[in-house]
Amino acid sequence: MGDQYRDTGWFGVLFTTFIVFSILYNIARARRGKSLFIRRIAGLNAIDEAVGRATEMGKPVVMVPGLSDTTVNAKSMQAINIFAYVARVAARFATPILVCCYNSGIYAVSQEIIRDVYQEEGLADRYDVDSVRFISDRQFAFAAGVSGLILRERAAAAFFMGEFYAESLILAESANTVGAIQVASSTEITQTPFFIAACDYVLIGDEFYAASAYLTRQPVLVGSLIGQDWGKLTIALTVLLGVIGGTYAIHTQTDTSWDDKNELVIGLPHRAKPADGLLQRLLIPKPEADVKVERPQYSPDEIPKPDKGGGS
Secondary structure, three states: OHHHHHHHHHHHHHHHHHHHHHHHHHHHHHHOOOOOOOOOOHHHHHHHHHHHHHHHHOOOEEEEOOOOOOOOOHHHHHHHHHHHHHHHHHHHOOOOEEEEEOOHHHHHHHHHHHHHHHHHOOOHHHOOHHHEEEOOOOHHHHHHHHHHHHHHHOOOEEEEEEOOOOOHHHHHHHHHHOOOEEEEEEOOOOOHHHHHHHOOEEOOOOHHHHHHHHHHOOHHHHHHHHHHHHHHHHHHHHHHHHHHHHHHHOOEEOOEEEOOOOOEEEOOOEEOOHHHOHHHHHHOOOOOOOOOOOOOOOOHHHOOOOOOOOOO
């Protein structure tokens, strides 16, 4: 194990060190006031438009932080952080909101966060305790309850973010029926196509996790996001160099000769070993040397005889 670590382990340590350095360096840049570029995310830019439309119509904004089975996890907290920004914008315009929760733990956390948002804006009197509701902890009972709220309240905007399963299309179609602007994102890749088909805007992949940095522009979040992107680019570059190096390493050579009819005959290619490439030698440990087993040598007369077996 020690030989293998000395052979290839240093490369992993160097790579990890570079990613950590990239994150810390970009956090320091953001704290110094450097303007770090984050790609425009259309779904998040539509938040102000959606809340403004709800304000004009006097209709509520519905937010659903997914169906997390655990009490609170990173996915549900990410959704709640996005909803905190939506609630902040809605509070400024006195727009009613409805946060529909599937899990009791998420319900308690959502209440605290939304209440804090109104207090930070100096609008504690506008906070309605019933704006955050626990619907049900059963999947399709929850879907039916949220769909009923959307249809009865005629919601003007709907945000579906977090873990969604078979109920995703039910919720999206209900909001689509009343003409609500919909922004959705699911960590389940099997449900993303349904949101794309029924919603106006969809956050795909890492856009969901980058939303907090995009909306708040906090130095730690922005710097971490940029640093991670540097790490991803480094991984992609390493893969590209590996493909190029492997292509040169696994080269082909052909044997040529002339037959009796004076025609050129091309033989079968001979390939070099993949481990001949530079990156392969860095990432793949050297094969262990053949271990020779010392076996005792006996003359025919010295061969030990086996014990007699069987019972008496």
